[in-house]
Amino acid sequence: MIRTVPTAPYKDQKPGTSGLRKKVPVFAQENYAENFIQSIFDSLEGFAGQALVVGGDGRYYNREVIQKVLKMAAAAGFGKVMVGQGGILSTPAASHVIRKYKAFGGIILSASHNPGGPTEDFGIKYNIGNGGPAPEKITEAIFERSRIIEEYRIADAADIDLDTVGSFDLAGMTVEVIDPVADYAALMEELFDFAAIRDLISGGFRVVIDSMGAVTGPYAREILEKRLGAPAGSVRNATPLPDFGGHHPDPNLVHAKELYDDVMSADGPDFGAASDGDGDRNMVVGKGMFVTPSDSLAIIAANARCAPGYADGIAGIARSMPTSAAADRVAEKLGLGMYETPTGWKYFGNLMDAGKVTVCGEESFGTGSSHVREKDGLWAILFWLNIVAVRKESVAEIVRMHWAEYGRNYYSRHDYEEVDTDAANGLMDALREKLASLPGQTFGDLKVEAADDFAYTDPIDGSISTNQGIRVLFQGGSRVVFRLSGTGTSGATLRLYVERYEPDATRHDVETQAALADLISVADEIAEIAKRTGRDGPTVIT
The missing domain is CATH 3.40.120.10 (Alpha-D-Glucose-1,6-Bisphosphate, subunit A, domain 3)
Structure with missing residues (x-):
């Protein structure tokens, strides 16, 4: 039996670069996961009778949400779901399974490199039939649907035994539990x-x-x-x-x-x-x-x-x-x-x-x-x-x-994690206001050659993505890049990327942070990182 459940929208279900990521207690709110899953299905067309691949990284709340996905996929009209044994499928393995078996798409339950546990992170991501993450036109449609959703549909059925490889019936839909590794x-x-x-x-x-x-x-x-x-x-x-x-x-x-x-x-x-x-x-x-x-x-x-x-x-x-x-x-x-x-x-x-x-x-x-x-x-x-x-x-x-x-590209990334969101946005806004005036300015031995807010036109489909990171390029090939990450679940992560090209092999043994020290200092001066974030230094340097 398929049950229709009234619900009310949540306003914070906008997917980032890798799906929707929130803390487990957020996903555990009444109908929160169901709303987003239904919004995915409502944003797709032509999947009746088709196969869906489902799996995750095994983090806390993985099994519970997989059962929801299975029952809602049956209600939505999918013909088959392939799910990794124990609910496990690595993200690349899920992509391969989607491609190999020509599935319509897949739902991957993961927050990638973020911590897991009862109070830590969880995520849901939709991948399309080529095995890759959904493009922006789909994630935007999912978000728009989530803002007005009024009901979701779910099969009234017993949970599937995820630990046993084999085929099972769920309200007329086949669930195939597969070896996730083979x-x-x-x-x-x-x-x-x-x-x-x-x-x-x-x-x-x-x-x-x-x-x-x-x-x-x-x-x-x-x-x-x-x-x-x-x-x-x-x-x-x-x-x-x-x-x-x-x-x-x-x-x-x-x-x-x-x-x-x-x-x-x-x-x-x-x-x-x-x-x-x-x-x-x-x-x-x-x-x-x-x-x-x-x-x-x-x-x-x-x-x-x-x-x-x-x-x-x-x-x-x-x-x-x-x-x-x-x-x-x-x-x-x-x-x-x-x-x-x-x-x-x-x-x-x-x-x-x-x-x-x-x-x-x-x-x-x-x-x-x-x-x-x-x-x-x-x-x-x-x-x-x-x-x-x-x-x-x-x-x-x-x-x-x-x-x-x-030649060697000396390179480092400085992450300022869980920065106040308003402060981080203010820093980026102030940088954008400076872009036109930066070229020609000199900071010590570094002269700014160009500065922009990176935009990309896809050479295949012509789609345009703007505001993808602020670049300050110096004469000689050095540069600093500023952007806000979309992979965290609390506050904002400011990322500073610093790069210097060194063609001289006799200078390839300098310690990286020392080789980039002047650029790091100039980046702080241009963006006022310490002043605007209140941080003495980055949380993580890689």
């Missing part, structure tokens, strides 16, 4: 030279992966330990937990410091990597070398032919605007198309679907390719292992040789 692991084995990586590991090359109590644990165990022969225990914090075991599942030098310190120790592993809550981000560390996400994108692109799945080369490269220009230099040398987009993986989807680009990346520890339509943490980690195995050089040697050939 399809994804098979895809990775097609893309990468597993034999070469097995030889590398069997030869004594020590690899550790920290899954941070989050979703990639089962994937990394299956691939690294079972298929590639790494010793048991090489995957740490491998069981997905509702609160991620107390970890903040964000793979960076702050939250994965224990892994970093271990690899850097004298008797530590040769290679370390970490992934985030939903499996789409990555951190790569080699003995004596942390690989920045910007460098990682550039080096993967430059060495793509090392992997069987990319043996014929790549079509082009795309990066988000705040990501360093390291990949641009690779594209220029290889004669490839290079695309600079706003932050948000959805902007890469059209380029990949049109065959314009193969490899994409964001400075926020996200790298991926056209094998799916999401960034993919474990894919990036395996690509690095493939490159090391084929080149037979250490991570540090590979990075330094890359710098010697292409």
Whole structure:
């Protein structure tokens, strides 16, 4: 039986760059999750009898919302829902399942790299049939619907047993509980030279992966330990937990410091990597070398032919605007198309679907390719292992040789988290008012060449995205970028990106923050960060 339930709209259900994210107690409000789910379905057309993919990162409230999605999908008229066993599907695995089985779309329950638990973060994101995040026209339609919703529809049925693989009937709709790892692991084995990586590991090359109590644990165990022969225990914090075991599942030098310190120790592993809550981000560390996400994108692109799945080369490269220009230099040398987009993986989807680009990346520890339509943490980690195995050089040697050939882009991101929203918006508004007057101004040895508020016209569909981040570019190639992040759930996160290009190999060993010190100081002077936020310094430096 299908039940229609009267409801009243909530006014705060505007999706950000990666869906709707709020604290668990917000989602647990009466009809809050139901309203948003119904708003998704009301904003779509042509899905009657089609398949929907559903899964999440296992965080607190994941199972409860999955049951709501299943019953509401049945009421909406979907013919089938494929859901990961235990409610688990990493974001890249969900994208792959959508694409492989030609599903109409998917709902991913995750707040990505944000903490989990009863008072922490939760999220709902809709992905379209190409496996990628919904474009703005759909997320805007969902938001508009959520503002006027008056009812939702749900099947009166018992909960589905999410822990048993198999097919079940739910009010006339088929629910197929699938192994969440199998399809994804098979895809990775097609893309990468597993034999070469097995030889590398069997030869004594020590690899550790920290899954941070989050979703990639089962994937990394299956691939690294079972298929590639790494010793048991090489995957740490491998069981997905509702609160991620107390970890903040964000793979960076702050939250994965224990892994970093271990690899850097004298008797530590040769290679370390970490992934985030939903499996789409990555951190790569080699003995004596942390690989920045910007460098990682550039080096993967430059060495793509090392992997069987990319043996014929790549079509082009795309990066988000705040990501360093390291990949641009690779594209220029290889004669490839290079695309600079706003932050948000959805902007890469059209380029990949049109065959314009193969490899994409964001400075926020996200790298991926056209094998799916999401960034993919474990894919990036395996690509690095493939490159090391084929080149037979250490991570540090590979990075330094890359710098010697292409130059080094010194780069850092400073995050000011949970800043008062009005203060953050005031800072950005004041910056916009200064844009016209900044070019030509000199700050110490730095002269402003240009300043703008980044706007993007999609070369495929002509859509325009404005106010995507304020750029101040200096003569000689240095720049600072300011933008507000859409991934937090309380206050605002101000992000400052700082970059300096250094072609001289004799100057590639300066400590990053020292190399960028004058730019950091000028950024504070131009934007009045300390004065407007009341902060003495950033919350996180990466």
